[in-house]
Every structure is written in structure tokens, then in C-alpha cells.
Amino acid sequence: MKPLARKSGIFAENLPEEVVLYDKTRDKVHCLNKTAAAVWENSDGSKTVDELTRAVEAKSGAPADRKLVLQALEELEEAGLMEAGVVREAGLPSRREAVGKMVLAGSALVATMVAAAPKAHASQDPPKGGDPPPLPTPHNPPPQPLPPIGFKPPAGGHKKP
């Protein structure tokens, strides 16, 4: 069986060291390292895993391991970036084996980011005064700017929400 990547409904953003894929249908973002990106790009349904390994080698310019390619395929499928069932049918290792390999490899090849919902904060809050500005974290909002000329402050002064 020859792995086939899912390309429809995917927007790819090529960065120098990785590829960011946006899955439009599932509204998910995936970050692929160089190996995973090369596997995903070359999984066109015409290459076996061995051919894919050679293609990845040629693309990255570094020796690629068949096991690493298999791991990448497993992770890509888990992330929904391969056509359904194609990888499993290709006789890949079980999820348990794959997880074991991931631990051995030290890190995942595909980082899937569920659209996290951080606490809202405005982006244009200028630091003020002579001290260094506090970091604009959600728990540490930057200081208040001067009120614009168009507004009168509410009676009793401003209240922090």
C-alpha cells in the first residue's frame, strides 16, 4: 500500500524550518518538522514507504530512517492529515509501538495545536512611565494610557473590571 496525504481542505504555510498546515474543515493547526513535512509532501499515493524514505532523504539532505518515516506517517494519520485508512493498511506499527518510538525519538514530529482559547487582552496598550514595562500577559495587563481627548471619565473615577 502506498501512503496518500490528505491535501484537500489544507492550507500549507512553508516556513524555513517547518511547515504549518491549517485544516480548514476541522479548524485545526498542525506544525510539521522537516521530516514530517517531507513525508506529507511526498505521500502522493505513488510511493511505497521505502521510496518515501529515499524521497525524504533527497529532500532533507540528511539520512532518513524507515522507522522515522513510519512514525511520521502514524502521527500524520493521527492528526487527520492522511487519507483515512491508507497508513494502517500499509502495515504500520501499532499506536503503542509508535508511542514507544516517539519517546525514543525524544519529540513528536507533528505538533497538533487545538485552537486554544487564551484570556483576551488588547494588543496596543503602551507601557508608560520611567520603569520597564510589565510584560503584557493576561494576568498582568499593561498600565493605563492617558484618556483620549474625546471622552469624559465616568463619575467616581475609573473602575477596573
Add this chain to the structure above:
Amino acid sequence: MSDLQSSRGDATRRLLRLLVQREGGDLSWPPAAASDWKTFAETCDTHQLIPLVYHRLQRLTSPTAPPELVEYLRVRFHESCSCNYRLASRLVRLTSMLEREGVSVLTFKGPSLAMTLYGGLCLRQFLDLDLMIRAEQVVKAAQLMKSCGYEPTPTPARPQLSPYLCRPENSRHIDRGKEIQYLSPDGTFYVDLHWQFADRFWRPFTPDVDKLWERAVRQDLPQGSLCTLGREDLFLALCAHGTRHRWWCLKWLVDVAEILRKADALDWSRIEEMTRIRPGNGAAASLAVSLAHDLLEVPVPAEAARILAATERTRALASAIRQELLLRGFSSGDEHTTLLALEGHSAARMKYRSARIARYPESLFRQIIGEIGPKDRGLIRLPRKLEFLYHFIRPVRLILTHSLRVARTLWHSTG
């Protein structure tokens, strides 16, 4: 200057060196700087440049950055990517809804700017969404936003944007203000609904919003298409925005630098015409170009150098901002002093100051009597028990200083 300010200054200089090295290059990390990687990371966060810095570090030919820093940036980069795509989805959904209901809407900054500058959403950090609508459609747009669950709200940093004062029916607010800020239904991001780029007094420093619609362009995001500013309007709007905030966030300067690097796509004759009509906006653009050239080593196109030639005023302001950034690691961010420094007409300056006093009498009281400064203390040394006398000395000193200044101005103007 405190040690913290000094180390932030060091981190900012390092950050600037990294931003200048676009293609590979080398940037050594002395052991002292390596152990202080958190300050550098905080500086990148403050200037909202995490994605760009992460990728510039990756491209260094001999990477010597501390591994903890690279790991921190990697995690934050992934968070930023996720947040950006999520915000872009919400933006497309929101603008589609508004357009469907007959509200003309332009997006600027945020996802559309990231797409324009980098061809993707990952390399530019943004935290909220900005929409521009026509002033006459504010009420309708506000109703639609409300029906979708968006709540007008002040932020902790901008409590003056009270929903009570900033309601869309308040014609005074529409006339003098520039935006209403909304919190998303899930409380995770803000949407700024603008009808102007700046409050009334600072509008001469911004592009003419009435003309934006004629030059708007359609843009495709991965999530759908939307309308955004034309490139020249975008350039001038970015210059005005950064200047208004005294370029305290280097991300804004990097945006301007990216546009200048793609200057072929700009119609400079159009910019010339626009800045001729709005010289204040030209001054803001001149300042932006000057800072981008000095701090980020961006080559300034000949056309830009001619049209946006630096005046004595813009040069002095650029120099002050550059000093603040390089020495302390941040600028004061004060829009009032920044724009007043660019304002060429003394009458306008006085008008602004008097209007401000009329509107905020308590601030006048605070400034004249309440706040004792080093100049007051420098005038006469008082023992601790008599320090209350400074509150009497200060108004006298201010009256004398300003009377002398006015007299000098009148003397020069009469010949």
C-alpha cells in the same frame, strides 16, 4: 538607570541585531547573555516578535542561542500560530456576517496584515481584531455585533472606553472618538470596531478614512476572503498607528520595514498626493521610515526619501525614540508628547492643551499642584518636614516658565 532597564536595553539591542540579520548570519551569545535568556524572551514577548525571532534564530548559521530560549520560543511560536489561525477564522466569520447584512467592512492589521507581509498567518503575532466601518453604519454594526454575542467593554488598560460613554448612539463619541471595543462571546479576544484611525485631535496624522473605500482590495485568507486596505493606505495607517504609540512595540516597525522592502508594490505618487493633503500623516510616515532605516537597516527607496524627507522635527523625535529603545529597551508610548512633537502649528498645540484642560480639569490640578518633579526639587532643597511647600512652589514655577515661553514666542513672531 536601573539594572533591569539596562538589561532590557541590552536585550533590545540584541533583538534588533537579530532582526537586521535576515538571511542566516551569525550572532554570538556571550555567557552572560546566555544566562539572562529570560530577559531576552520577555523582550521578544513585549515587542510581539516571538515568531519572527524564533525563525531568525533557526536560520543562524552557527546557532549559539541558549537551548532554553529556543525551546521557550518554540512553544510560544506554536501558541501564536494556533491563536492566529483561530482569530483569522473568527475574523472571516464576523466580516462575512457584517457584509451579508449590508455593512461595509475593511480589516486592517491582524490576519490580513500578516497575509500581506508574510504570505501566511504564522510569522506575525497579533492578539485582537481590527475592523473599519463607515461612521454612518456604526449603529447598525453595533446592533449586529451585539446580536452575535459581542459585548462592548473597556479593557483593564483602557477603562476610559466605558460602554456607557462609547455607545454607538452617542453622536459625540462618533464625532470625537475612533472605536468601540468588543469582547468576543467566549471572552477570549477583543474586536475593535473603528470608524476612524484616531481620536479627533489626532486625525490629521492618519489617512483620510473617507477615501479608504475607493482603494480597498479583496484579500484571500485560508478561511475565506475579506476586504482590506489598499497598500498605500495600509502603509500610511501603519506609520500613523506606530507613531501614535511612540513605536513602543517593535513589531510595528518591522511591519513598516517589510512594506518598505516590498516598496515596488507601492504607488509612491499616490502616497505623495495623500501626504500632501494630510501633512501630519506625512510627518508620521517620515518618522517611521527614519526609524526603520536607523534601527532595522532597511534601505529607503529614493521615492520614499524624496516624498517623506526627514525634517528637523521628525529627526529629533526619531532620535529621542531610538535612544529610549536602545538604552531602556522601551519607549514611553505616550501619544500626546509624540504627536505634539510632530505638530508644526503652535496654535494647534495650544488648542489641544486647552481642550484637554477643559475636559480633564482634575488632570490639570494633578499636573500643576499634585505632581512634584525633579525640576521643583532642583529649584530649592527643602527638608522633609517642609516638602509640602513644593505644592505651592510648583505652580509658581510653571506659571513663570510658561509665561516666559509665551513671551519669547510672541517676541519672535512680532519680529
